[in-house]
Amino acid sequence: MAKTRTIYICSACGAESVQWFGKCEACQAYGTLEEQMVSTSNSPVGVARGGWQSNARTDYRPNVAPKPRISVSFNDITEEEQARFQSGYGELDRVLGGGVVPGSLVLIGGDPGIGKSTLLLQTANQLSQRLPRILYVSAEESGQQIKLRASRLGVAEASSVTESKTAENNGKNGNGKVAKKKEDDPDKANLFILPETDLEEILRELESLQPQVAIIDSIQTLYFAALTSAPGSVAQVRECTSALMQVAKRDNITLFIVGHVTKEGAIAGPRVLEHLVDTVLYFEGDRYASHRLLRSVKNRFGATHEIGIFEMAEHGLVEVENPSELFLGNRDEFVPGTATVVACEGTRPIVVELQALVSPTSYASPRRSTTGVEYSRLQQILAVLEKRVGIPLSKLDAYVASAGGLGVEEPAADLGVAIAVVASFRDRVVDPRTVLIGEVGLGGQVRLVAQMELRLKEAAKLGFKRAIVPKGQSFADDIGIEIVPVGKVIDAIIAAIPPQQKFGKDLEDLRDEEIEDENF
Template sequence: TEQLKNRQPKVESAATPITEQDLYLLPETDLEVILRELESLKPQLAVIDSIQTVYFSSLTSAPGSVAQVRECTSALMQVAKRENITLLIVGHVTKDGGIAGPRVLEHLVDTVLYFEGDRFASHRLLRSMKNRFGATHEIGVFEMVAHGLKEVSNPSELFLGNRDDFSPGTSTVVALEGTRPIVVEIQALVSPASYGSARRATTGVDSSRLLQILAVLEKRVGIPLSKLDAYVASVGGLKVEEPAADLGIAIAIVASFRDRVVDPRTILIGEIGLGGQVRPVSQLELRLREAAKLGFKRAIIPKGQSPADLGLQIIPVSKVIDAIIASIPAQPPTMNDEF
C-alpha cells in the first residue's frame, strides 16, 4: 500500500492522468475472484501481476506450475475476448531470459514483450518478440529518470558517445532493432595478456562473434592477437548481436592494436566472412539514412551494394584489409588534424 501511495503522484502527473475513480486495485490471487471482478467492472485495461502467483482452487497443483499457468491464462484470455478487455499479463523470466513456465503461454497471447535493461544503466528497452498484428523484434527505448520512465525519441543519441573526444579503439556502427536503426559506438581495448592466457570479454557484443572476428584478423590480415587480451563493449550496453556490426568491431580492435583514432565522422557497416570478405547486409539504405541524419560524412560499406545518394561519401570495400586501409590512418593524428 505504501508503495502505491508513493507512485500516485507519478500516475496523476502523467500526460494522460488517471484519477482514483479510473483505477481499481484487487489484492487477490484466487483467479475465480479475479474473473468475477473483470466480468463485473468490464475495464478497458486489466493488468495481472503476475501469472505465476494466481491460481485456480479447483486444481491441486501449486501456483506457478505448468497446469496452473496454462489454465489461468486460458481463462483470462476467454474473459478478455468476451468482454473486449485489453489484458496485460506480467510473467517471470528464467536466468537465461526465457519466459518461466510452459511454452503454451507464449502461444495463447497475441504479443510477447520483454522489458530489458542493465541495472547499472539508465535506459530500458521494451522488446517485441512476438506480435500477431505487427512486426516483431521492434523496440521501445526509455530512460529511467527521477519521475519514472521517459520515452527516448532518438535512441541513437543515447548510445552514441562524445564524437569530439574519440580515442583509439573506437568506431561507430548502425544496429538494426526490428525496423529501427540505432547508431551505436563500439569501443575496443587490446593489451598484452597479464595472466598467461589471453582474455576475451564483451559488454553488449556477442562473444562468439568477437572470437570469430579475432580469428579472421589474425589469419587473413596477419595481426597477432592470440596472445593479447581483447575487450569490446557497446556504449550504453545495448545488445549488438547482428552480423552487420562485424566491420565496426574489427576496425575498433585494429585501431586499438595500432593506437590510431578512426575518423569519428565515419560509419562502418558490413558482415565479415571467415575468408576476410565484407558481405552485404540488409536494410543498408535505412542504416545510412540514420547516419546521415546524425551528421556522419563517410560510410564504409560492402562492395556491390548501391544505396541512394544521401550526402555521404560512400567507400565500398570487399575485404577487411580494404576497410582497415580506408578507415585507420597510417600515422597517428597531430594536433593540427581535423576530425
Template sequence: MAKPKTNYVCNECGAEASQWFGRCPSCGTYNSLEEQFLPQSASHPSRGLQSSQRNGKSAAKIPQARASLTFAQITDNHQERWSSGYDELDRVLGGGIVPGSLVLIGGDPGIGKSTLLLQTANQLAQRYRILYVCGEESGQQVKLRASRLGVANTNPDEEENGGASVEVEPTVSVEAPVKSIPGAAADLYVLAETDLEEIIRELEALRPNVAVIDSVQTIYLPSLTSAAGSVAQVRECTAALMKVAKGENITLLIVGHVTKEGAIAGPKVLEHLVDTVLYFEGDRFASHRLLRSVKNRFGATHEIGVFEMIDRGLREVSNPSELFLGNRDEVVPGTALVVACEGTRPIVVELQALVSPTSYSSPRRSTTGVDYNRLLQILAVLEKRVGIPLSKLDAYVASAGGLNVEEPAVDLGMAIAVVASFRDRIVDPSTVLIGEVGLGGQVRAVSQMELRLKEAAKLGFKKAIVPKGQKFPELGLEIIPVAKVIDAIIAAIPPQHHADEEMLEEDED
C-alpha cells in the same frame, strides 16, 4: 459409475505421467508430481454414426457444416489500434494496442515492468476504462507508487483546470468507445486480488477496455490443488483469462516472472497462448531499458523500444543513438562507429576496443555488448589475412552504453576498432562502418543498408565505409565501397605520414 481417470503433472516442467513417481522423469525434480483428474467426456459423436451404419441404417440428412465459414463468408472489419500513450511501446506492438489481444511482458525483477504498465494504464485511463489487477501489492501500495511516479487520474477535460496528466497523441483516428456501465466512467480502477474467479467476475462486471494482470504467477484457481505460480496454475489461469478476453473483447497486459536463465517462468504453452510476447531488459545499474518483441501476431518481431529510467519513472527515448554514441568531442584511439539495426530501427553505436600486451600465458579476450565468438573470428582474420600479430595480445571490445549488438553488420566496425587500438590511431569520428567480415577477409553486404545510411546522414556523419557492389541514392554522405578488410583499414586509418601531413597543414592555417 466409471472410476474417474487421473494423471500426474509436474509442477516444475509440466510433464505428464500416468503414475506417480517420487522424481519427475523429465526434469528430475523430487516430489513435484501432483494428481489431476481428467474430465469425463461424453461418448464420441462418431460412434453412434458408425453403429447405425453397421446396423444398416443411414442418416436422414447429409451432414452440413454448422460453424465453419469460408473466407468470403467472414466479415472483413478493419481492426483499429489504440495508442498506448507511448510511441516506443506502440512501435513494439506494431502500431498500437489491438483490442482483445493478450500481451505478455517478462523481465528481471526490478527492471521496471510494473512501472511501465502503471504509467501506460494511466495514459490509457484518460480515454478508456482500465482495470489494474495487482497480486503482489495492496491498493494502498499501488497508490503510493503511483504518486511517486506522478501518475494522476485526471480526465482530458480537467487538464485545463490544472490536471497533471500528460497529453497523448492518439495512434489511430477512430477510438473505441467506453462500454456504458452505470457509475463506471473512463478511469483507472485498481483491484488487489489473487483469486482468479474473483478477477473474472470483476472483468465481467466492470467490462474494461484494457486490464493489467500483475502478475500471472501470483493468481490462482481455487479448483486446483497446486500452489500459485505452479505450471498447472499458470497454464489454467492464462487459458481462463484468454477465454474471457476474447469473449468480452478485453485487452490483457500480463506481467510474467522470469527464471534465473532469463526465460519466462511457467510452461512454454504460456507463450503459445498469448498474442504478443515482450521482454523488458537492461542493466539494472544503467539508466536505459529496452522493450523487445519476440512474438507478435499483429506486427513485426524483434522490434525494440528504448526507455530511460528517471526519478519520475520511465521516459521514452525517441532518438536512442544519443544514448549509445558516447562522447564524440574527445575521441580516443580504438573507437569506431557502427549502425546496428534492431528490427526496423537503426541505432548508431560506438564500439570501443583495447589491445594491450598480455601478462598471462594465454591472452585474454573479453566482450561487453558484442558476440564473443565473432571477436575471436575477427582476431583470427586480422592475423591471417592482414598480418597483424594479435595472438599474444589481450583484446577487449565493448559497446557504449552496454547495448547488445550481436548482428554481423558490426563486424567491420569491430575490426577497425581493434586495428586502431593496436596502432594507437584515431578513426575519423565523422565516419561510420557497416559490413560483415568473412573468413577470407572479404567485406560482405548486410540487410537494410539504405535505412542504416539514412540514419547516419540524419545524425550528421560525413562518410560511410560499406561493402562494395551496392548502389545507393544521394543521401548527403560520402560512400566509400570496400571489398576487403585491408581496404577498409586503409580508408578508415590512413598511413601515419598522411596524418602527419594533415596535422602540419592545420598548424599552418
C-alpha cells in the same frame, strides 16, 4: 468417489510423467519436474471417435456434392483494417506494431526491479485519460502500496477510484472510508484498482466492469481454487492464462500480463504461456544504468525484434526520442580503438559506438571479453584478422564493448568490431564522422547486409559524412553521405585507418590541431 493420484509435470515444457526423474525425458532439462495432485474417476468414460479415427469402416459415399457446414471460403473473408488505439507512449506503440490491438493479450517479462510495474502503471494512467474504464489487477501489492508508488511517479489518476474485494463486500476501503463511485464523481479518472489473487474474483470483476484494458500483475501469483497445486505452478499458470484469454477474446478486453522470469532470463512457467498470448515483450536493461529496452520477441500483429527505449528518471520512465544519441560517445574526442556502426533492431536503425582495447597478455592464454557483443563473433573476427590480415592477436588480450551496453548481435556490426580492434592495435584514430556497416566472412570478405538504405539515412541524419559499406550494396543515390565501397577487410582497414606517413598526424597532433582551430 473421485480418487487422486500423483503426477510430475515439467515446468519448462509441460510434459507429464508418473514417476519423478532428475531429468525431463521430453526436453532434457534437469530439476524441472514438479509434483501435482490430480483427481481421477473410478469409471472411465468411453469416447466414441468418428471420422478418420473411427474403427468402423464403410465404403458408402453419398452421391452429393460436398458442402461446408460452418466453415467459410477464404475469399468470403473481408479484409478489415485492424483498429488500434494509442497507449500514450510512442515507444510502446512502436513495439506493439503501431498501437494496442483491442482484445489482444500482451505478456511482459523482465528481471525483478527493472520497471515492469512502473511501465504498466504509467501506461494505465495514460489510457485512463482516453478510455472510460481501465482495470489494474494487483496480485502482489495492496491498494495503499499502489497509491504510494503512484504518488511517487506523479500518477494522479490512481487516486480516483479504488476497487477491491473488501470495498465490494463492505463498501469501505482499507482506511475504513467509503470508496467513491464513478457515478458520484464523474470528473475523476477512470482507473480502477483491484488487489486480488483469486482467479474467479478477477473474472467476475472483468465481466462486471467490462474494462477496455486490464493489467494483470502478475500471472504467477494468481490461483484457481479448483486446482490443488500452489500458485505459480505449471497447472495454475496454464489454467489462469487460458481462463483470462477466453474472457478477453469474448468481451474484447485488452490484457497486459506481467510474467516473472527465471534465473536464465526466460519467462517462468510452462512454454504454453508464451504460445497462448498474442505478443511477448521483454523489459531489459542494467538495473544500475538509467536506460531500459522494451523488446518484442513475438507479435501476431506486427514485426518482431522491435525495441522501444526508455530512461528511468526521478518520476518514472521517460521515452527516449533519439536513441542513437544515447549509444553514441563523444565524437569530438579523438580516442584510439573506437568505431561507429549502425545496428537495426527490427525496423529501427540505431547508431552505436563500439570500443576495443588490445593489450599484451599477462597469462598463458589471452583473455577475450565482450559487453554487448556476442563472444563467438569476436572470436571469429579475431581469427580472420590474424589469418587474412596478418595481425598477431593470438598473444594479446582483446576487450570489446558497446556504448551504453546495447546488445549488438547482428552480423552488420562485424566490420565495426574489426576496425575498432585494428585501430586499438595500431593506436590509431578512426574518423568519428565515419560509420562502418558490413558482415565479415571467414575468407576476409565484407558481405552485404540488409536494410542498408535505412541505416545510411539514420547516419546522415545524425551528421556523419562518410560510410564504409560492402561493395555491390544497392541503395538510393541521394542519401547525403559519402559512400566508400570495399570488398575485403584489408580494404576497409586502409579506408578507415589511413597510414600515418600519408597524413603525418598521431593522436597528439590531432588534439593540438583541434585546440588551434578553437583558438582561431
